Amino acid sequence: MKLNLKTTLLTLLLSAAGSVSAFAQCDKTATLTSSTTSYVDNTGAILRSKDEDTKVTITKTDLTIAPGEGEMTGKISSSTCDWKVPFKEGKTVIKALMTGDGPDKHVTVTIEGKEGKVTLTFEAEEMPGKKIQVVADKFE
Template identity: 80%
Template sequence: MKTKFNLKTSLFALLLILAGTTVTFAQCDKTATLKSSTTSYVDDKGTVLRSKEEETTVTITKTDLTIAPGDHEMTGKISYQTCDWKVPFKEGKTVVKALMSGDGDDKHVTVTIEGKAGKVTLTFEAEEMIGKKIQVVADKFE
């Protein structure tokens, strides 16, 4: 009788874990659009070098990444992506790598989207811009 109870409990726990994993993956497969009103340029230690008031839109699909600060736009195919959100776009992290093209310039970009206490920060790093990062705090999501 105890074995039957343990088996049922274990099976129920496994189903809950699978359901939670499915929700996380479903959220990660959807298109996400994040908007910000301020862009900060930081050094490799995280010190803000300068900030600029501008609307930036970042769109991530299953296969593509688009970054549009102001009237400039860069697009690229995603070559790598991880996604681990406990609460979608509030608590968790996504890392996206892509070769971005725009204005005749190509950059190997890593975008880290991290949510802590409901605040979502996007950090852009390009292999071609050693020691420099660009950060935006998301104002809204679509």
């Protein structure tokens, strides 16, 4: 019985530590780089792909997207974060008003990790039916 209690307590402590770690990463600055941008429709079918270096930086309050030569920045208006394993298994959804190249855009960015692969999907209210996806080559 004593061993069972120690094992249960250790399991609970490790679980709590993992949860705190996953939660803590949500408030940290993250930078993602990708070498390919894909344009997809509502069903997820790829319409076209483009080889270009894209850098996405996310802080607690700001979102910066720099594909190729351009750059868009925005203030984050809302964010949800649920990662079981930081930047490997989980999901973050960010809403922001982006300014930069062209007219302002109200965007939703979904960052999803499955089996260690991190994918970002960008959707703008002003561009219904069109999505932009990048897969992280590097995540810091």
